[in-house]
Amino acid sequence: MLQLLIVDDEIHAVEGIRSGVEWPKLGISAVFSAFTVQQAKEVFKSEQVDILLCDIEMPQATGLQLAEWVREHYPRTAIIFLTCHADFKYAKQAIQLGSFDYMLKPVPFPELEQTIQKAIEKIQEDTKAAQFSQYGQFWFQHQPVLIERFWLDLIHQVIPPHAEAVKRAAAERNIPYDDSMTFIPVLIGVQRWHKELTLREQKIMEYALKNAAEELLVGNHRNGQIISLDSGRLLAILDASSDGNFESALTGQCERYVADCKSYFSCDLSCYIGDAVGGQDMFGMVNRLREFERNNVAYNNKVFHISSASLRSAYYELPDTTVWSAMLNEGEYDKALQEAINYLEKLLQREIMDVMLLYQFQQNFQQMMYVALQKKGIHAHQLFSDPRSLDFSANATRSVTDLIAWMKHVVNRASEYVNTVEKSNSVVSRVISYIKGHIAEDLSREDIANHVFLNPDYLNRIFKKEVGMAISDFLFQERLKLAQELLAKSDMPIGAVAAHIGYANFSHFSRMFKKHTSLNPNEYRQLHQQAQQH
Template structure:
């Protein structure tokens, strides 16, 4: 006897599922419904729910948040997500790697029935597990969230890394634990996404990655726990019931299959770092070793590393002398410098001659070289690279060689495009003139105008005077005076409004400056030109 709950904020969607599925054939004896997360929680507290069909996007709280709540309190409930969000269609197959499924609306009822049948089989299988050892059964039978909290407290050292402290904490939390138990940690780290994702989408994809890891690495013949460490990192803690080369080879192959599946379905690069077998009180030290390996893996994507294998060596390689590259930049050979730098990095990858520190230093030196080259041309680098896309490239530049090359390509491409614009100085002057006309009523400074075209104010002044024969400040006043004359002659705007319209908050100052350059005050100018216009 199975009971099912449909959670959807669209009433017609709930009724459609109710009438479209043959519940009797599936062995579902009761179907409940809820249109809000609160209503769903109320149903859980009053009824036993075996399967939950849940829409992801609902007001106030999402289906994912409800699923987390259910998982913590009712871990035996199977959850199937429903959504009409087309952007997640590519994740449908990927989520099938895990214990949950993902169905795109409008719901194909035949597919939904198959998925519900699959969930029922899983529920029966989990309840009948007998093949695990005494310790192995624990990892299936106890609430995953309690176990996850237990391990997080160990890793963050909220529980001291001592055998007696861990044993005491396990006893207090009613978690079966013995000092003789041994574990193998596997750190999973997402290196990059190949599709643009919002923060919300990224969280959903990480949730799917976790489910996939639970099924492909912690499930089946291995008992274990998958823990989210945040920032695209997961930690798989496997109960080590076996040892030896055969077990290590099998685990490495499982990691390789997981990586390949994630590349195919999740459109991401990630690497796995397999630790050595340790007891609970040694877990912190081993996880820290895995984190060090992850940090220093700046050269390889989609790869499995083993602590017991060849370690990632810290680099003793000296940084390249960028003096020649700097000269090439000064001569405008931007693309050639990019090719040479990329070739150099590829060579370092082949020699396994870099780590995170080396990559950080290379990035800093290359960035300095680019910025000095731009400064020589009067371009303000901090203005040119302050847009969101440039900042995003910069934020990820030192994570891997791939990310560094992407940043270099972006930075050099943006620099080349703007240097070419600067060298065509008339184009810059035209942009300045256009900017002044659009912002004539504002309190513009020379710095404001230079910032608009990413140039040093002194450098821009030289270019502008060379092309126009006047300083920027003189041109700005000339344009304001010209507009004031037209407004006085052709409109009945109050003189104070005319002054404000061209950027003068002080009426007296406007009148003095106007008379100084026209030999008439604004009122005299208006009377003279409006009378002449009526003649």
């Protein structure tokens, strides 16, 4: 329902219009009246006015001045002018102000009703147009998101990979698509960042990579989309059906993109170009590209085409690590590492390397290192459980470059620690320091050995050789010394003293204390505190 305002300085004219028109029939729910321009403005400020029926000649301010104000503040209001003068100047001004109509008094009520009805129809048309405009704006703002969702649903098989299902899904989303269209998918995979990034920094960099891909690969191409698949992976989907030369130029565009990303975003990445396929075949083609990327463990910053893949998987016997193991046992870590690297480089030269061979090589090399360290009493799994070592290990099977980086880290860390162990004084010093710093805890021999990544028996032999007693005896001796000092020099309750040196059982503490001092804790305190007073 709409509302209307009548503005005229003649009261009888206003009342005549109010009573002479069948407002409910027109769909007018409320009719307001004003006798001056100022009163009309007050009505506008308090009510919604859809139609303004306004006299032109009024004292203080004219209807034309009111219309100008209304156009500025309430542009959707339809304005119908009433006047006693058929003056062309008035008509011209009314048209310039965008009035809906210009009528001469006295206006027959049927004619006025027809004009108001036309104004109402115009308002309804404008309202629909405005709603459509808002929807259209929403569509064009959000269509890229809808298209991205369409491709993701297709790639993840939410949309079945059948021609009719794809066509129907596109139509439901109002996406331009037909069976004759073909698309080229390009998988972009980040192989590594050249500097450490926080999760937030990595997200920012991936956003920059996406923007660069939109500029260099999609450009002004009418049907192109860059989609984020998962961490470090983008997928460009490019329309190949409208430009016959596009496919041949794509390799060069990808090469430029790879070079620019390496220069400006400090990363290694490769592009994997698929064949032109229809929408129903996109799922299968993207899976082939993913497998292609997974098997590229040898080359960085390259552009590959699925139809001319240079990487090939082949059976190849893994190396005999006997000689490398002997080098490790003799402490020749650098030589063993170099031999392993040389072997990998030979595989690269012969183009015999895929992810499975890389994985098997990494497992064998790790086993060889663990056995060598075990022989020296070192707990390898604990030595390599720090965050940096875990990061190297997680990336080791991504590429030969990452594998070599992991091997260097493992060998260097093992070599450094073996040298430390062989200098037993430094290991013993660490053990003593650890015992003194954790003396209030329930320490076991295994806990202490784990702290220095050594086998408990092996550590105990080193410790006894340097200190002259077993670790357990040294631990008790340190606890006894501390208990004696606390009893003699403080008023700490005996139970608290026991707890402070790692004894939860007070009776057991008392027995052990008396066994080694011939006095129970209370007797020891009284004897030494009396001696201090004298």
